[in-house]
Amino acid sequence: MQRDPDHRRMGIATRTLDLLICDARKRGIKFISLEATDMGRKLYERYGFISMTSEMELTIE
Numbered sequence: 001m002q003r004d005p006d007h008r009r010m011g012i013a014t015r016t017l018d019l020l021i022c023d024a025r026k027r028g029i030k031f032i033s034l035e036a037t038d039m040g041r042k043l044y045e046r047y048g049f050i051s052m053t054s055e056m057e058l059t060i061e
Contacts, residue, residue, distance in 0.1 A: 013043055021047065024060055033057040 024032055036044050036056045049056035 013040065017043065017047060021058070021060065030060055031057060032060065 020032070032049075033052070033055050034044070034049075034057075035054060036049070036051075041051075041056070044056045044058075045051075047058060049058045
């Protein structure tokens with residue numbers, strides 16, 4: 001997948017992650033796990049995701 005630099009740093013990933021976590025809470029989901037690229041890893045860490053072998057996981061409270 002090719003990434004367009006004109007669409008970076010606009011808050012799209014942050015907003016998408018906000019919506020995902022909010023919806024997961026409403027549904028009673030307790031864990032989210034995802035595969036993380038090096039580019040996305042810092043964003044996920046800011047939300048509290050922890051590194052696993054090849055993925056990251058968040059415990060939702």
